[in-house]
Amino acid sequence: MPETTERTGRHVRGLDALELQPGRAGDENGPARVAARVWSATWPKLAAITLLLVAWQALAWSGWRSEYVFPGPDRVLPTLLAEVTGPEFWTAVQVTVRRALTGFALALAVGVLIGLAVTRSRALRSAIGSLVTGLQTMPSIVWFPFAMLLYGITESAIMFVIVLGAAPSIATGLTSGIDHVSPSLLRAGRTMGLRGLQHYTLLIVPAALPMFVSGLKQGWAFAWRSLMAGELLVIINQQNSIGWALSQARQLNDAERLLSYVIVVLLIGVLVDVFFNWADRALRRRWGLTQD
Template sequence: MALETRKSPDLDRQLAGLDALELASGARRSPLARAWSALWPMLAAVAIALGVWELVVLSGWKEPWVLPGPRDVLPEFWNVVSEGGFWAAVGLTMRRALVGFAVAIVIGVVIGSLVSQSRILRRAFGSLITGLQTMPSIAWFPLAILLFKLSESAIMFVVVLGAAPSIANGLIAGVDYTPPILLRVGKVMGLRGLALYRHLIIPAALPSFVAGLKQGWAFAWRSLMAGELLVIINNTQSVGTLLHYSRELSDTPRMISVMIVILIIGILIDQLFGLADRTLRNRWGLDTETD
């Protein structure tokens, strides 16, 4: 006991020194340095991708008019994003994406909440939800066009069906992995019914729910792009129609430029979901990164 008493102050000083060292190393990093540490890997990945692309073109694998290189595509990309009609097309595509995703969230949350709380509904519809999630979105378009013709409703129908099952499954998984001890504590504190769900189960399920939202957005975005390629509505111009017409005209540099735009939008949305995820982990004290 005497030996432990003599060692305890030394151990406390060592732990305090390590804590101070960790805090000091974090405090030394300026916001600019932190931003650069997050940015340079993406810039390096872009440079590598452009280099590999140029090497493939120089290898002569395909004719330049079939697969143009970055030197031909990047000027055309600048021309595309400089057009006024291009931003109107992006606006229409994003409006469709956000509206469809919002409807999918409402439907997915309602279905996920009901199924997660009822064993009968889970046995009846649990496998069906997973089956819908794995079903290729493009397989819905023949039915959508038959039901709604070539219209906005046909596109929205497939976008919602593509995203809602992933959102529902994310919520169901989050509820399933809520620690039972939290439920017991909540009931001891008087939480019942809707209050238990609102104040305990939903916050505990947030990590899985956010993951489900992210996956749901990915399905919604892919469904939307497929829809805009297949469902061409008169007097409307979207990102998908720009891609469709550039393909029809065999304008490969413009087609690849539009594909790059689709990729950039996807990356930006992913960054927003990443920010939401990091905020959630910080709030829960789970972010242990030391930049």
Template sequence: MALDVGKKDQPEIDPALREQLAGLDALELGGATAKAGPARRVWSALWPIVTAVAISLLAWQAVVWSGWKETYVLPGPGDTLPEFWDQMTKGSFWEAVALTLRRAVVGFALSIVIGTVVGGLVSQSRILRRAFGSLITGLQTMPSIAWFPLSILLFKLSEGAILFVVVLGAAPSIANGLIAGVDYTPTILLRAGKVMGLRGVNLYRHLVLPASLPTFVAGLKQGWAFAWRSLMAGELLVVFGDTTSLGVLLSQARELADTPAVISYMIVILIVGIIIDQLFGFADRALRRRWGLERG
């Protein structure tokens, strides 16, 4: 009897509204279950890049056609791309790229270690925050090329001079990224961690660091950008021995007024930057998926 009364008390849904709700449910389920094939996913990832490259080449050619500079000063894509391909087929070119990338990896790795240690210490100490917080930001905004006179005096023309500037360019951004991530850790998470018995190092290791990871990854990405820029400046200024790097090749092409080669090396530098940016993008998307923040 009570069951019959309950059914009578339930409001009746308008048939038109019921049909609309059913349609929305079917649409939502269809969107959740539909998955694009591998070819479609690859194309969706590549077409924005292909479009951007095509637009850039057209804009470049349009500037050449405008007659702003003579073609021997500013050659078009038709003159530069064959030179670019010719450089790609030389073993000496890839040796130069390998040396530049090795310097970048070593310098960035040192920057991560130093930046993480400094950021972790400063973020957990009010005294250190007041003493060094503004200094870290000041170092981050300081142009990396300004360090080279001091670097050359300290390390002379050597690998150390280049790595010194790369670390000083990247480590402050990494430290600031970690500090910002710790600062924006939700208070409710900290309270929950303390209720669960987390204190001191365990609180920092199991709660604060994971919570600050998105901002820390952003700091790593910015740190890489500063490291790469500092490295390119260093290879142009610090030339020693018979070492050949991308910066040395770029400088030599400029001295020979070989504009196609200059632009070719610049394209390589740009491509390396784009590839590293894509790697950071993969890491960021994986992190957001892990946190349930990925948007469809």
């Protein structure tokens, strides 16, 4: 018996030593594994950017349009670098991002309230469900004449259009997420005594989060497009912003500066998309909807 116990102890200690050795198959969070994940997610984007720049430069050199009208990246990127190093650029980005976040926060509050109200009342869903979908499909630029009539040439007009453009998508995403909550999960919640507000805050809304994030992503896309259209149409006392810089570059026929700010708009959209994709993967992993 002592010999058996000693052999078992040696065997367990050997297994512990194997588990503690770095670089084993079970070490999924090691530096090499993390670096491999980062590279696998980064290289397709880098390849796409490289191909885009090469195609853009080739088109500019082909003579399809004059370089004065359609400059290549060899002229636009230095202009972008010069803009980035100036204080006016960061002021413009700050104003635009502040407007985007403020408008999206307002749209989020309105969209969540509408989504929860629609899911709680069948009559309300029948009454305004199609209206919410119709608002979601309307181009945001259609609302700007009415918004300027209501609020004048002010920032409130831009916020009004952002909310009308983004809130329906957010409400639809929340409604779809709640509709797809598993019935067995709902029965389990009732068995555990969840009722009223707790039923939503502790069970339904967390379970609907993966699909709700998709609605948030779509809502941000509508909010960002509405904001860019608003800054181009509603010039507020010459206040510096990305839209104002685009408008000034167009008036001065400065194609290089105009395209440099187009790149800035694209980069901000890509960064936000990366954030939403990360949030979506994290939620799906937490709820067991992916094998990553």
